Amino acid sequence: MTQRIHNFSAGPAVLPVEVLEEARENLLSLGKSGIGILEHSHRGKAYMAVHEEAEALVRELGGVPADYDVLFLQGGASMQFGMVPMNFLRKDQTADYLVTGAWAQKAVIEAKLFGKVHIASSSEDRNFCYIPQKSEFSASPAYIHFTSNNTIFGTQFAAEPSIPAGQKLICDASSDIFSRPIDVSKYAMIYAGAQKNLGPSGVTLAILRKDLTESGPKDIPTMLQYRTQAAEHSLYNTPPTFGIYILGLVCKWIKKQGGLTAIEKNNQEKAGKLYTYLDQSKLFKATADVGSRSQMNVTFVTGDGAKDELFIAAAKKAGLDGLKGHRSVGGMRASMYNALPQASVEALVQVMRDFEQQG
């Protein structure tokens, strides 16, 4: 078998080896069924067990209250950018958006198709290198939307933003879901593309309060109403069965690691190693403000584009992949989702140290 390398990709991203090994064993036959996981009917007993276990594990890990639906959707966060306002924003209403990066900006564009948008806060003035401390909310927003972690700019909300009591908080948690404990009851809705912390691309997890599920209009396409999949436990039509299977295996792996508290500790340790090195380095510099730094995506630069390129090439030669920063900002980005091993971060710090010493 080919040696696996260190994968710092921003997503799709590294998955736990034991998850991949279990999937591999079930590709030609799920258990003793004689039918591979990809080939099972979504209405059959074998897949139903997979599906129900995945939902149960999400509920257990996230401590999801009973009055929330857990949905497996398709189309990624980009589809949710449109589906959220299509369901929850009327033409005469205003939704508040906290704009902390490119994904939040995209979400705003979609919301404007359906109603008014109020930018409650923005960090665009300094190219999104920080999380605003305060937001100014509109009088009675339909909902308040924020992006908990900003992959491109390496920033992350340390906790949920403070919002007025009784308001509906909706979160795009694509890049930090289940990276730390979460109090779901503080949210009206959380959604996340699976391809960073939860599994492969092609599955979107949505957790939303049942009163919200039911509040959307009924004169929009059936597949774009949250109630459709809620009523059928994400089996209204054929779901992305393999993606949900992997998501379930990843949740099982998280549970085995000790759940979200243990996962958070592990993530803090990984991010700590890299930020500690960066803060004493004379060559590399973290781009996000202290206090706004992401535990998931660490963005850094040398300050010299040509030197950045040299470093990325040196890292690649040493078996470290995916370190190129997003095309819109350049520099480097180390994505360190749940499944990235400590050893990968240690290898990265070592390569950085060597590169710096060699000048």
Place this chain on the structure above:
Amino acid sequence: MTQRIHNFSAGPAVLPVEVLEEARENLLSLGKSGIGILEHSHRGKAYMAVHEEAEALVRELGGVPADYDVLFLQGGASMQFGMVPMNFLRKDQTADYLVTGAWAQKAVIEAKLFGKVHIASSSEDRNFCYIPQKSEFSASPAYIHFTSNNTIFGTQFAAEPSIPAGQKLICDASSDIFSRPIDVSKYAMIYAGAQKNLGPSGVTLAILRKDLTESGPKDIPTMLQYRTQAAEHSLYNTPPTFGIYILGLVCKWIKKQGGLTAIEKNNQEKAGKLYTYLDQSKLFKATADVGSRSQMNVTFVTGDGAKDELFIAAAKKAGLDGLKGHRSVGGMRASMYNALPQASVEALVQVMRDFEQQG
């Protein structure tokens, strides 16, 4: 390794063993990359090669003309039921629908949200057991929509319906795409959930003429405009990478079988074996009219619900799975997509013969 059984599931369905074996080998490392197929960035060279090859194979197998886009979407045919009229049907326009089963009915419901629907033909009068010979079209329809194969009722269009010159034909080909040669130039658009003939669930193939791609409104969510994925070669956001990978492998397998002409011959042979047996059986009866019969899904009954149940149980015991008819019609259904081996059909006929002889 567990022995594989005969899988007659209507979808997700049986896949070629060599496709599954190749996927298995690339789960922990795609080629020598050291990163599994699920874990590769959709912007990286390794996945890009997979993505481009999948599109190229679809174009090659289907003989897709250069003025058509080939898109990999999400949400299945059910999402297309809404996306098609959202893009191509204005409030004051009429779209013509040929209603040959439950899926066509669902498509009609979604179209009515956006404009007027004219039912050009329907076989509902005899529970969809036939394909209408003639349709009556409206004066100037926005498009004409039909379902080429009806999984639930076991019927299939032998060829494209005749339509007035210059009209736009749109086809839901979810359950018979690439089961036989297809003249794409006769269509404005063809779409298909992948989970029957092309791969796993979670990928939807859409082939549409570029003028159609560009004709939709721009004030609908970005992800629901065909032009979005067309402009970015299905990489506007993270695509379902693994599903597209498997779809590519399946296309490679089809090519190796000799392409769509050879696949059709194989499918005719399989369906022929089963229909030949059914037509001489004194116990079992095919439910679809001769001339309207599907090569993909063969529906049949004994005429006695209890006996149907006994047969399904006997077949299951003999290692034949997925033969239960759709919950809405009962009886039996043998789905025989491209990847179902001849041996599976032979095993089915043998079990039917034994069951009939034992009375």
